[in-house]
Amino acid sequence: MRIDAHLHLWDPAEGIYPWLRPEHGPLHAPFSAADAEPLLRAAGVDLALLVQAADDGRENERLLATARTHSWVAGVVAWVDLERPDLADGALDGPLADPRVRGARQLLHDDPREDLLDRAAVRETLRVLARRDLAVDVPDGFPRLLPGAARAAQRTDGLRLVVDHLGKPPRAGGPEAMAAWRRQLAAVARTGTTVAKVSGLYVPGLAWSEQALLPVLDVALELFGPERLMLGSDWPVTVAGPGYAGTADVLDGLVARLSPSEQEDLRWRTAARTYRVGPAVQDR
DSSP: OOEEEEEOOBOGGGSOOTTOOGGGGGGSSOBOHHHHHHHHHHTTOOEEEEEOOSSSHHHHHHHHHHHHHOTTEEEEEEEOOTTOHHHHHHHHHTTTOSTTEEEEEOOGGGOOOTTGGGSHHHHHHHHHHHHTTOEEEEOSOTTTTHHHHHHHHHHSTTOOEEEGGGGOOOTTSOHHHHHHHHHHHHHHHTSTTOEEEEOOOOOTTSOOSHHHHHHHHHHHHHHHOGGGEEEOOOBTGGGGTTHHHHHHHHHHHHHTTSOHHHHHIIIIIHHHHHHTOGGGGGGO
8 A cells, every 4th residue: 555645636727836936846736636647557556645735715615626626636735725714614614525635735834924834723623623524734834934833733732733835844945954954843843743744855956865865764763652653745846856756765765674564554543544545444
């Protein structure tokens, strides 16, 4: 069993991706389920989680429609407005009542406010999501969002908080920046319900290899342990770099260093437990 815990599908023509512009080159193109499926099959991936890339309900509708018609879609991490707990509750009883919604996310890294995760309304929404048994993803957490994420995890009972892309370690920033990232990530990891995705680690201009990423993985394993880590491709962001196959090859090589049981944690068990998908559904 293999689960890709972080896959996007988008179409710039929909006009709901203000961050996606022509200067993004190959990323500024439509990427559909039909494009993703052969890549998943070639890499031996059984299931994938579709993760929102627009703070817009129209994308939720499209991703859920895709999930209904493609058996390899394990679930959707949908957009939920974290500053509107009243709307979150209503949406989860309405358009997001679909059981394929297995998590929530907002593009927090596009918001300049330093205290966003500490705001009262956001804290209440996180409690709503925890009561609904939905995981909450935090994108690109270093350096602004990880401290608030650590506090949110500590004070919200039952919250399964997911650090996307290991918080985006500053691999190009030098030893001091990497040490600061490690400290912030360690604070998040102290809460046992937090997990992290080994995903989104490609940095243009830096080496993409097992040797280059091993120090980052070693930190993640030390802080979270394999039972709280999962693999994700972050496709199609990777088309600007190693692509799906090149990403999978390096991640597979890193994981192959672990014991068979630890490999299963990263390849599927952590994602299944966190998002209540695949084999984990039988345990609910």
